Amino acid sequence: MDDEKQGNGRPKRGGERRVSPPLDEVGLRDLALHYAARFATTRLKLLRYLARKLKERGWAGDQPAPLEALADRLAELGYVNDAVFAAMKSRAMAARGLGHRRVTEQLHAAGVGEADRGEAPDEQAALATALAFARRKRLGPFARERSDDPAARQKALAAMLRAGHAMGVARAILAARSVAEAEALIAGD
Structure with missing residues (x-):
């Protein structure tokens, strides 16, 4: 019983991990x-995956593994779609308050081309x-306590910039003295 495996592929107790067989075309497709x-x-x-x-795991086939052809086939069938991924990821990151620059960097890292990234x-x-x-x-007008400390303002500005917001946008929001003043920026008042 000591050598039996759990359902997750790990040994129950101190045994060695089971080695998976090399991949073939069917295994790779699956x-x-x-x-x-x-x-x-x-x-x-x-x-990459x-x-x-x-x-x-290695490759059991005689020919090189057809990675590109397999990825092309899944894209052709619609299982993989860079434009849809980009739109979904952009919406999710914007909902978290992350700026365009940060979103663009994430999409670039995921391999989404410029044409699929959106405007x-x-x-x-x-x-x-x-x-x-x-x-x-x-940050800024939403802080619990308003601080005129230059180090605190610099720290808030750095956080906004790391989140991918433009310098002008970050400064405008952090310069607002109240929530109403900050929200008025959106309306263009």
Whole structure:
């Protein structure tokens, strides 16, 4: 009983881990389908995942592993769609208050091309996103206590910039003396 495996592939007690057999075309396809079904992904992220699995398990086929063809086929079938991934990821990150620059960096890292990334938000949308970030992080007019300390202002500005907001947008929100003044920036008052 000591050598039996748990359902997660780990040994129950002190035994050695079971070694998976090398991948073949069917196994590779099944891995790709399983990954695409579980996670919203891009073509590049799928290729990285499959390459990692090939490195871990090896390849049993006579020809090189058809990674590119498999990724192309899943994209053709609609299981992997960089534009849809970019739109979904952009909305989710904007809802968290992250700026366009940060969103663009994340999409680039995920392998989304410029054509699929979408357009930069207009000034009002950028202000609204930055305002949501300031509210969530309690920066500027949303802080519990208003501080005129230059170090505190610098720290808040740095947080806004790390979140991907433009310098002008971050300064405008942090300069607001009240929540109403900050919210008026969106309306353009």
